[in-house]
Amino acid sequence: MKIKNVETFPLLYKLPVPYGDANGYKKYRSCFLFKITTDSGIEGWGECADWLPTLEKGFHDRxxxxxxxxxxxxxxxxxxxxxxxxxxxxYGISMALTEIVAKSAGLSVCDLWGGKLRDSIPVYASFQSYTQKEDWINHSLKLIEQAICGGFSKIKVKIGGKRLQVDLAHIQSVQSMLEEKIQLALDANQSYDAATAREWDRYFREWPNMLWIEEPIPMDRLEDYRLLRTKLSIRVAGGENLKSTAQFLPLLKGGIVDILQPDVMHEDGIDGYRETIHLSRAFGIQSSPHTFDGPLSRLYALLAQACLPPWSKMDNDNIEPVEWDVMENPFTSLLSVKPTNGTVTIPDAIGIGALLDKDKLDNYRWDGTVYH
Incomplete structure (x- = not known):
């Protein structure tokens, strides 16, 4: 079973209204998919993230x-x-070849990995809270309301891109709307120092619906994280940009965070990603995948989560939620797998169990022009 053909699908969508987080505003969303076909006709899809010209040239030249x-x-x-x-x-190639092997054996990817332990996985609605509009807070509230009406019971909102008091006014408005009925996570994108991060705790102690605070300070400040974790009254999460299981070890061994957030597209392929989340279980640590960029990587995170043992027998076999991008992004809907009332049913079909929308692949194919 040899590789006969590889076809690339660089996709680009220019946002009519930029949105973003503490790292800045997004003016476009991009996605790079590719299909590997064997001489026996079996296909496997992969996905990776980078600047499209770099990926396209790298694939075709080498x-x-x-x-x-x-x-x-x-x-x-x-x-x-x-x-x-x-x-x-x-890591994209690892996805495609995993799917090919599963299909050749007549198995789903979950069955290839030993079988799923649950049929559905919770997801949380992930927002990019900031826009360049003066009424960005009202715009944020409208988006959150739409997600809640769509069935989400868990959401993640951005902080760290504005002064603390401005962000606080935003989150207080969010909490007033949620009425403590929806669980809330806050993501600071490593924008605070430890002292500023601690200022949030006086409010955390008043809010019983908090899930976690995500990457409040730069991830290389491990001692600050260790101290911060003892001072905050809610869980601390992080790790989306770490690139291997070895890089997660200091977080696990040092008690740096309560929740690991590995990203399939940042790690050593799907095998390395699964190694990380299984290692977290050996330390009794939760893993809630970061999957904001990429529909296929999100599906693989869901499949891996379906096969992951529970982090604690005291939690009634609950499983940590996976991130779901609810912002304007046509690539989120490229796959046929979608959430219903805040959960995703894991497909049983052979391979990844989902189909890619070929019309969208054609419609959003990057034309090769310069973008920024």
């Missing part, structure tokens, strides 16, 4: 010529080699 003729079952060797050239491309 990666595709290397892949052609290789055995699709040599996943570890192929991923290890490609990782030396472009790590982000390697």
């Amino acid at each position: 990666i595709i010529p290397y892949l052609l003729g290789k055995k699709a079952t040599d996943r570890n060797q192929i991923v290890t080699t490609v990782k030396k050239w472009n790590k982000r491309s390697a």
Whole structure:
């Protein structure tokens, strides 16, 4: 079963109204998908994130010529080699080859991994709270209201992009609307120092619906995180940009965070990602995947979460939620898997169990022009 063809699908959508977080505003959303086909006709889809010109050139100049003729079952060797050239491309290839192996065996990806332990996974609505409008708070509230009406019972809102008092006014308005009936996480995108992060705790103690605060300070300040975790009255989460299980070890061994947030598209392929979330169980730590960028990587995170043992027998076999992008982004709906009332039913079909919308693949294909 050798690789016969690789087709790339660079996708771009320019946002009519930019939105963002403490890192700045997004003017576009992009997605790079590719399809690997074997000489027996079995297909597998992969996804990676980077600047589209870099990915497109890298695939056609080096990666595709290397892949052609290789055995699709040599996943570890192929991923290890490609990782030396472009790590982000390697994790996408690991997805595609995993799907091919599952299909060739007549199995779902979950069955390939030993079988799912649950049929559905909770997801939370993830927002990019800031816009350039003066009434950005009202705009944020409207988006949150729409998500709640759509069935979400957990949401994540951004902080850290404005002065503390401005962000506080926003979150107080959000809490007034939620009436403590919806669970809330806050994401600061590493924008505070420890002292500023601690200022939030006087409000956390009054809000019983808090899920966690995410990356309140830079992730390389491990001692500050250790101290902050002892001072805050809610859970501390982080780790979306870490690139390997080895990089998560200091967080696990040092008691740095309460919740790991690995991202499939940032780690050592799907195998490395699964290694991380299973290792978190050995430390009794929760794992709630970061999956804001990428519909296919989000699906793989859901599949992996379905196969993950519970983090604690005291939690009634509950499983941590997966991030779901609810902002304007047509790529979120590229796959047929969608949430209903805040949960996603895990597909049982062979492979990933979901179909990609071919019309959207054609409609949003990047035309090669410069974008920024």
